[in-house]
Amino acid sequence: MTALMTVKGVEKRFGGGRTLLGGPKKAVHAVQGIDVVVNRGETLGIVGESGCGKSTLARMLVGLDRPSSGSIRIEGVDPTDFERGNARALARKIQYVFQDPVSSLNPRKTIRTILEIPMVHLRGLDKPAREARLAELMQAVKLSPEFLDRYPHEFSGGQAQRIGIARALAAEPELIILDEPVSALDVSVQAQVLNLLEDLQSRFDLTYVFISHDLSVVESVSDRVAVMYFGRIVEYADARDLFREPRHPYTRLLFDAAPVPGKRSVRSEEEPAELPDPYAPPPGCAFAPRCPNARERCRTERPDLDSHRYSRGHSAACFFPVRR
């Protein structure tokens, strides 16, 4: 397996700097110390709850936002393109599928116009080539070609998301960042889209970064998984390993909290829990206040992913990981 994308020490701060009077402004670290590798042909799942920084990370991976520090490299693209925010150069390699399918389509443009934009601007296709490609794309996402001349509001969520996927494919990318692609959809439609994504991956040799808050969805699509909490990756492993034997107490908690049809299995925390104040992050592990295993060391020293290497490719940012 070869690495397609390498992310090193990526960090994103919001705010900061100085006020007019020279006082320091408060800064929020949305994402910190992210190191991940996306291998060619795989699906990397990123799981986390709201506020964990997964969408901020996604926007940086695709070049919509620039990291405050750290580097992102993708094979075949000049590294400076990320630093300069050269969206056009990146967009030929990396595409993005949005969470809300309807609001990611311009309400005043037909589907044909929307799908042709990347063909014109990124691939420079002429009219007949575009026509052929349009037919091919619509067939690939299993939509009838007569939909091409309709407007986005005429589509259901699932159909609109197929169009969003078709638009990403139109740029002929190698990597697609899927940011909660099915969370806005009904369950029956969610399955259609997940199956479609799987088919497209093998058909077009695509690599996916699949971001979601839903563990069961991530488990069903991912080869490797990174779990995020409060802006950092807390556990990083092969999907099978992670789901068979979660090491980080937060991952464990996520598993226990997910309801499973047909079972009364949910275990919840005793006390209502909240994320730490982002303006005043704790010095130690951000999960310590909620953690059943937390000890003194956790509150003063921050564990990193090297703290606990369980096996090859399975690491957890925890001093006292969960044991079987």
Place this chain on the structure above:
Amino acid sequence: MTAATGTATAKPAGASARPGTFRLFANNRLAALGLAVLAAIVILALLAPVLPLDDPAVTDPANRLLPPGTAGHILGTDHLGRDILSRLFWGTRVSLAVGFSATLIAAFFGSLIGLVAGYVGGRTDSILMRSIDMLMAFPYILLALGIVAVLGPGLLNALYAIAVVNIPFFARNIRGVTRGLAHREFVDAARLSGKSHAGVLFTEVTPNVLPVIVITMSSTVGWMILETAGLSFLGLGVQPPQADLGSMLGEGRKLLFNAPFVSIIPGVTIFAIVMSINLVGDGIRDVLDPRLRSGALARPSARTRVDRREAPPMPSESSGTALDLVDLKTEFRVGSSVYRAVGGVSLDLKDKECLGLVGESGSGKSVTAMSVLGLVATPPGAIVGGRVMVDGEDLLEVSDEALRRLRGGRISMIFQDPLSTLHPLFTVGDQIAEAIRSHHPVGHAEAWKRAVDLLELVRIPNARQRAGSYPHELSGGMRQRVCIAMALANDSGIMIADEPTTALDVTVQAQVLRLLDDLRKEKGAAVLFITHDFGVVSEICDRVAVMYAGRIVELGTTEDVLSRPAHPYTRKLIDCVPILGDPERRLDAIDGLPPSVARLPPGCAFADRCPQVREDCRSGDIALTATGGRSVRCLYPLVETVE
């Protein structure tokens, strides 16, 4: 006004069924009247050169100040003996031309500034908008006077002055809208499709801003015509002998007592023009403004209209039933289509039971719940059949006052999004206290004390302190706890929870589910729990009802329905959800889409997507057949529903 907005309210969106833009406009009588008056004025002004009119500039001192009605001078003559009718036509022409061109100029430059400032943001935005603010800081007439003073009096200079004075108005309006659009996902999507910033701004954002520009224009034209008249009135606009409405008014001012008609006639004309333009402008705004179009500003009535063609007989009162829905039917009428959102739902919620109502979006589960307390917006919604029985009374027949007492009293509701259900300007303690005081005659201090107790009951840490917090200061999970506290405030026997955990994170959902489960057992309340998630159902519900296309297709105990689903839809719905710990399972997606509730097929609504479909599934009404504790609406159920 009401005619135009009322019909535009649409819950189930259906483009074809909605009346067209022009028809909406024409429905608004005042706007149509304005349009007719304006069209007449514009046509007459345009025809001025071909009409048999006297030369407006030829003076005739012998015939000065002839009163209206004089032969040859229908509207009389002014102080120089010029024909007022002729001057009126030519003057209206000038006033309209200046007003409209000034609007176009101001709209073009103002919108350009607004678009750039709103899209680019940051420093560019600050510089542009602060310059605009400086322009606005001058009283507009002073600014116009200043510009004319520098450029010299004259028609064209007055036009420039008016245009410049109005640029800020456009710039600020357009900037606000653009700012909102610039962060929308389709803008990011266009960037990722390879468009340059300029391309995105002018081909993606601008078409979406256009309606706002048109609305702003239609509401400023009248104002601009008034300003032109004002400048001319002061002698800074049109120069004699040319006429416009303002200068005619100015000339007539000195003769106001001797010959009032000289000023009254242009005055009335200005009034007619500006009034008609404003009426048309309001009409255009009502039609184009998406907020008005979606019916957000329409005033729904206090309870859903009940329009039963026939009511089923009163069911015999059965003990142990908290809420009994009998063949409930709720419809939305939008344009010419009728959406049968709830097409005959019968459901009994037993005392102390938690009944899950499961379905996909559009299946009618929320509308069913909202119909219970008459919370479906009217128009367009109406309850057209069935009964809602609580304590031997049909809630569709009780008085408004009795229904109001039931809401939040005997029956309480918990909604999906606590941020939009809580009032942002009151503390959560105040809001709970208000819920208590609207049902119990207690003082504020007493209600507050109870509110704090309730917050403790839903396990909010530091309840005493948190009662003084505003909703935005709490996390999503905490806010939902507050809503639960509010639902418990009056010891409701029945709680209706509409997707109460859908907006929450899993770990928080687990806590809230547990809290709800504990509290309902502690308080002995019956819960109607609406959700789309079978996992959540398994966690909390005793029985579950599955809805599809506005009807219940299966009902039974949670365990039975989940382990041995009888309806093919239930089976499919369970199979298409990924299950944690079983990643290899290929998801069995349901092909196609649910049918529109405006065009339901005869027979089974699921027939087109059903793998077991047979010929007789497609005709006749298929009844919900009950065997033991299990009901299913299917001719060929997957399992024998034996007792």
